[in-house]
Amino acid sequence: MAEQSRILVVDDEAVIRELMGDILTEEGYSVESVSNGLAALDLLRQTDDFELLFTDIMMPEMDGIRLIHEARKLKPTLIPIVMTGFATIETARAAVKEGAYDYVLKPFSLSEIKLAVSNALERHHLVNENARLREITELFTFSEQVVRYREERTLLDFVLKAALDRVGAQRGSIMLMNRDGRALEVATSVGLPEEAEHDCVSIGNGIAGWVAQHGAPLLVENIDKDPEIAGRSRHLADASFISVPLERKVAANGWRHPVPSPNGPEVLAVLNVSSKENGRQFNEGDLKTLNVLANHASIAIENVRLIRDIETSHLSTLTSMALLIEAKDPYTHGHSQRVRDLAVLTARRLGLPQPEIDLLNLGAGLHDIGKIGVNDGILNKCDCLSDQEWDTVRLHPLIGYDVLEPVNFLTKGHLDLVRHHHERVDGSGYPDGIEGDQIPEIVRIITVADAFDAMSSSRAYRQGMPMDDIVQELKRCSGAQFDARIVNLFVEMIQEGKVQLAG
Ligand SMILES: [Fe+2]
Known part of the structure; x- marks a missing residue:
């Protein structure tokens, strides 16, 4: 153990440096001596293994x-010991308060030095052990948190922030592989110049392109000493950096790769970090940390994508169901999609935020899915419905709600669209009779779009209504069946020619 420990001696008196060098070398330690604090800090920046x-x-x-203060910023686990004469023993005590572990008084004896070193090394090993345990705990916490993300962009932001924090880097990015596998594009970044925030590199080019091509991480401690890497880099703002590939763990068919692919690893993304705090260089420990993070992050990205694929396929099934219902009646063909388009148009005009628009895009096409539970004979009936038949038709929002409620990726917002699209602002609608603001705004939008399309579509028993009559009817029901503000806006869009009859 002793011969592996490196000790740095700093003293402006050559005789002390020589004496300390002799004593410590004799004890089997590796010793470096310098004559001033600046030279000591330079050495600490270059190498990470002084204890x-x-x-x-x-x-x-x-x-x-001051040297102790600066040195501990560079290497928090370094154990400082001060050497001083009797005249400055108070200063020595002050140094201990500042973070020095111990002090020895000049002139010192061999046994004093040996005792101070063995005590300090024991302390150093304890500190290191604690740091390792803390690192393991933090990585474990990361691995638990990273799999909870369900949205790729926020997942990548989380991974990048964790990577920067773990290795003390101030700049970094995650570059995602394009669909065609030929280029990497910055998906999230911290501290990059504006022109690099949307950077794109071909596979094989630049640092990240090389890492993706070879599926191998790259640690550059000092690019000035590595001309080959320097020639590959397009931005040489940082002398020390790490790039790590995030490799696919699951094959496209869902099975984990039993052996590496013969075509080399499939890279999902590349994680880049640079600009280590206090101007220090990255080291092997940082590389190991980032490799572990990258492994967990790859699994999390694949999970998010698999879940998204399952959701997309589930949604396609539901949309197909909605289309099938309409396919049985040529007069309602395309109704759901037209209602969705009109609702999105209206929501944009109202200036609703993008998440609401997304919600409409996904949910509006499903608003009548509950008609799957209503007898075709009633749905397609040409003449007037009996009271009993109306009661059956009025069940469709609740049937739709029951059909979609178990679909776990649909939110309350989606379910509200289906359940409440026949509510009225005066509270006389169905199924719950809620009124005014109790009906979510996007549902009030759907109600107007739904009524417009129903009035403008031809039926077996009647022609679609002309635009003027529809406008009149919307205005007549404004404030009772429909939200007055939405009707006003909808009528404006009709008058501007932005809304067409279904035909
Ligand atoms: Fe409906």
């Missing part, structure tokens, strides 16, 4: 207390 720092206090340029 102990012996420093004089009174030195020109930078005193020992």
Whole structure:
């Protein structure tokens, strides 16, 4: 153990440096000596493996207390010990308060130095052990959190932030592989110049392109010492950086790859970090940390994509069901899609936020899905319905709600669209008789769009109504059946020629 420990000695007196070097080398330690604080900090920036720092206090340029302060910023686990004469014992005590682990008084004996070093190394190993445990705990927390994300963009933001925090980097990005597998594009970034925020590189080009092509991580401690890498990099703003591939863990058919693909690993993305805090260089430990993060992140990205694919396919099935219902009646053919388009147009005109528009896009086409539970003979009946038949038709919002309620990716917003699209703002609608603002705004939009399409479509027993009559009817029912503000806006769109008759 002792021969592996590296000790840095800082003293402006050559005789002390020589003496300490002799004592510690004799004890089997690896010793480096420098004559001032600035040279010591340079050494600490270049190498990460010093465990102990012996420093004089009174030195020109930078005193020992300031050196300890700066050195611990660079390497928090470094154990400092001050060396001082009797005249400055108070200063030595002050240094201990500042973070020095111990002090030895000049002139010191061999046994004092040996004791101070063995105590300090024991402490160093304990500190390191604690740091390792903390790292394992943090990685475990990351692995638990990362799989909870359901949306790819927020997942990538989380992964990048965690990666930057874990290795103390100030800049970074995650570049996603394009669909055709030929280029990487920045999907999220921190600290990049504006022109690089949407950067795109071909596979094989630049640092990230090389990492993706080879499926291998790249740690560059100092690019000035690596001309081959320097030639590959397009942006040399940072001398030290790490790029790590996020590799596919699951084959396209859903099975985990039993062996590496003969065509090389399939890379989903590349994680890049640079600009380590305090101007330090990245090291092997940082690379290992990022490799672990990248493994967990790859699984999480694939999960999000698999779930999205399942949702898309589930939604296609539901949409097909809605189309099938309409296909049975040529007069309602295309109704759901037209209602969806009109509702989205109206919502955009109202300036609703994108999540509401997305909700309409997905949910509006399903509003009449409950008609699947209503007898075809009643739905397609040409003449007037009896009271009993009307009661059956009025069940369709509740049937639709029951059909969609178990679909776990549909939200309350989607279910509201289906359940409440026949409510009226005066509370006389069905099935719940809610009124005014109790009916969500996007549902009030659907109600107007639904009524417009019903009036403008031809039926077996009547022709579609002309536009003027529809406008008159919408205005007549404004404030009772329909939200007056939405009717006003809808009529404006009709007058501007933005809404056409269904025909
Ligand atoms: Fe309906």
